[in-house]
Amino acid sequence: MGFLPFFSVETWILLITFICLFVMYGKWSHGVFEKMGIPGPKPLMYLGSVCQHNKVYYLDDNECAKKYGRVWGTYELRCPLLAVMDPEMLKVILVKECFTYFINRRNLKLNAALNDALVFSEDDHWRRVRNLLTPSFTSGRLKEMFSIMKHHSRKMTDCLQSKVDNNEVISIQDFFGPYSLDVMTSCVLSVDIDSLNNPNCSMMKHVKNIFKISMPVFLFQGCFPFFVPVLEMIGVSLFCKESIAFFKMIVKKIRAERNGSSHQTSRDILQQMITSQTMKGSKNLAGLNDHEITSQVTMFAFAGFETTANTLYFLAYLLARNPEVMTRLQKEIDSTFPNKGSVDYEALMQMEYLDAVVSECLRLYPPIARLDRKAKETVMIKGITIPKDMGVMVPVYALHRDPELWPEPEEFRPDRFSKENKQNIHPYAYLPFGTGPRNCLGMRFGLVIVKLALAEVLQNYSFSVCEETEIPLQMNPESFVGPLRPIKLKMLARSTT
Numbered sequence: 001m002g003f004l005p006f007f008s009v010e011t012w013i014l015l016i017t018f019i020c021l022f023v024m025y026g027k028w029s030h031g032v033f034e035k036m037g038i039p040g041p042k043p044l045m046y047l048g049s050v051c052q053h054n055k056v057y058y059l060d061d062n063e064c065a066k067k068y069g070r071v072w073g074t075y076e077l078r079c080p081l082l083a084v085m086d087p088e089m090l091k092v093i094l095v096k097e098c099f100t101y102f103i104n105r106r107n108l109k110l111n112a113a114l115n116d117a118l119v120f121s122e123d124d125h126w127r128r129v130r131n132l133l134t135p136s137f138t139s140g141r142l143k144e145m146f147s148i149m150k151h152h153s154r155k156m157t158d159c160l161q162s163k164v165d166n167n168e169v170i171s172i173q174d175f176f177g178p179y180s181l182d183v184m185t186s187c188v189l190s191v192d193i194d195s196l197n198n199p200n201c202s203m204m205k206h207v208k209n210i211f212k213i214s215m216p217v218f219l220f221q222g223c224f225p226f227f228v229p230v231l232e233m234i235g236v237s238l239f240c241k242e243s244i245a246f247f248k249m250i251v252k253k254i255r256a257e258r259n260g261s262s263h264q265t266s267r268d269i270l271q272q273m274i275t276s277q278t279m280k281g282s283k284n285l286a287g288l289n290d291h292e293i294t295s296q297v298t299m300f301a302f303a304g305f306e307t308t309a310n311t312l313y314f315l316a317y318l319l320a321r322n323p324e325v326m327t328r329l330q331k332e333i334d335s336t337f338p339n340k341g342s343v344d345y346e347a348l349m350q351m352e353y354l355d356a357v358v359s360e361c362l363r364l365y366p367p368i369a370r371l372d373r374k375a376k377e378t379v380m381i382k383g384i385t386i387p388k389d390m391g392v393m394v395p396v397y398a399l400h401r402d403p404e405l406w407p408e409p410e411e412f413r414p415d416r417f418s419k420e421n422k423q424n425i426h427p428y429a430y431l432p433f434g435t436g437p438r439n440c441l442g443m444r445f446g447l448v449i450v451k452l453a454l455a456e457v458l459q460n461y462s463f464s465v466c467e468e469t470e471i472p473l474q475m476n477p478e479s480f481v482g483p484l485r486p487i488k489l490k491m492l493a494r495s496t497t
């Protein structure tokens with residue numbers, strides 16, 4: 001045994017056993033899709049099979065779709081995920097069997113204080129919270145919030161003037177980002193943080209940080225999920241606890257100020273939730289408790305900000321690169337609101353070409369690249385048996401670029417969504433807001449925010465590419481579909497009449 005220096009035989013046996021167990025454990029769950037006869041990239045020990053073709057996960061989905069078709073199996077570290085972009089299967093998963101088998105999303109658990117936010121809520125808790133929040137997003141409520149949105153879009157349009165006058169290159173994020181955040185905080189909390197003029201304000205910092213996933217925690221929970229209850233107990237979180245605490249403090253402060261003051265008559269979303277506390281309803285509709293209210297506010301600020309802001313960045317970029325589309329859109333805007341007239345809600349929402357342009361932008365750049373659900377029970381769909389607890393992932397970004405559903409998918413062609421062409425789109429081929437009972441709660445709200453800003457800006461200016469514009473754009477590998485670097489454009493003033 002001279003060739004085994006330093007350690008005793010027992011130590012060597014233990015060491016080798018440990019290495020074997022470590023290797024076996026790292027591959028344990030990686031045979032699931034092979035057994036199911038589902039194709040997919042070959043997983044690596046512990047790491048699984050995500051991002052093997054591209055480090056940007058949604059571009060990787062696109063590559064997988066080209067290689068494996070509309071259903072494939074992938075492993076997020078050790079966790080098997082069934083990727084589905086077959087429209088018929090999507091109908092069953094997202095709509096027909098949503099309540100029976102697919103009501104919940106995958107839940108990685110370490111959501112810190114946000115466990116009761118709607119996005120993470122499950123079963124009856126989700127039903128109750130969704131029912132309570134839905135009335136805040138009716139078209140009546142949106143009309144009421146429209147004047148607040150207009151205040152912010154006007155301010156942003158005015159701010160652009162000096163940049164345009166000096167012929168400066170504009171980082172489009174510096175305008176549309178604060179606009180989206182200011183609208184969200186005003187509509188949700190009645191607080192005007194004016195992030196347009198205070199770009200380094202705490203709210204901006206925290207809203208950008210809050211859902212930046214901690215990579216070490218993500219890797220650890222993915223590789224050793226049995227430690228999750230312990231991690232939960234000691235307060236480990238995937239999300240930024242400092243930012244969650246910031247929102248908690250803000251809501252507490254606002255509520256304290258409102259107590260006994262005239263603000264109790266505020267028409268903002270926070271006040272609607274507070275009012276729900278005193279509602280006398282059935283058990284299922286018991287109003288939101290204080291903790292739940294704070295979680296929803298935090299979630300709205302984030303869910304509303306990143307999605308609408310990223311949509312506006314891509315719209316500016318696409319229009320700058322497609323001036324003929326921009327000119328046609330400006331004509332529609334000018335004829336709907338002649339002489340740069342005030343934009344009104346009803347007319348804005350009825351503009352057909354504007355809707356087509358925004359829809360086509362959301363097809364090419366859906367801010368949320370994947371939907372996900374978890375099977376509640378074992379279920380067979382189109383001959384595939386999905387086992388209980390398996391995660392089902394809908395690669396929306398890849399679905400929107402499927403060449404059989406979208407001819408020449410990389411082309412920006414708003415006419416795909418014209419009145420005549422729209423009816424030919426398969427209902428499960430276009431899912432920027434998801435679909436079914438668990439679709440986006442803020443869909444109409446998000447669309448108003450985006451359309452209003454675009455219409456007001458294009459009434460006054462045109463976007464134009466310049467030397468500093470990155471073409472093609474490099475994409476951000478982090479959670480939302482967004483550009484890696486700020487989008488730089490020039491803006492030209494339109495004639496004053």
Ligand code: HEM
Nearest residue numbers: 119300303304307368432433434435438439440441442446
């Ligand atoms: C362009 C803007 C937006 C896009 C593209 C978008 C997209 C999405 C998507 C894809 C989902 C998942 C749907 C599913 O799983 O089927 C979602 C969920 C959600 N969104 Fe949005 N969203 C936008 C704006 C907003 C806004 C402004 C709010 C609210 C202030 C909001 C609140 C939510 C909430 C609460 C959920 C979870 C719904 C649930 O679990 O029941 N979103 N959104």
